Each structure stands twice: as C-alpha cells, then as structure tokens.
Amino acid sequence: MSFSIAPLLLHAEAVPAAARRALRAALDGPSGNRGAHLEQAARILHRELALDCVDARELVGLAPGTCA
Numbered sequence: 001m002s003f004s005i006a007p008l009l010l011h012a013e014a015v016p017a018a019a020r021r022a023l024r025a026a027l028d029g030p031s032g033n034r035g036a037h038l039e040q041a042a043r044i045l046h047r048e049l050a051l052d053c054v055d056a057r058e059l060v061g062l063a064p065g066t067c068a
Helices: 019-028 031-049 055-057
Strands: none
Touching: 019 031, 031 055
C-alpha cells in the first residue's frame, strides 16, 4: 500500500472542486471504483494545477503512470 495525502487534499481550497469530488468518491465509494476515481483526481490536478503527472499521481497514492 502506498502513502496518500488524498484525505488532506479534500480540505485544501487550492485543490480544484472536481478533484476533491473525485477524491471523496474514491475514499467513500466502493473499493472497486477507487482506482478510477484516483486516476480522475490525478488527471484534474495535472491539468488544472499544471502539476507534473508523476507528482499528481503520487499525491493521490497512485503508482507512476500517465495522466492522459
């Protein structure tokens, strides 16, 4: 299991609302959908905050990959 600061991001006003919604769905929803919601949150962070994809994925606890 990887370390995630996703629970902290839920309360950060600097995090786009869409990313916070995706994180909330990942944390509160069925575990089978968790990865898809985390991927969505990472894409939003990458796109809207101009974060490097690797950094965005790491913030939400995902392994390196793409943000496409």
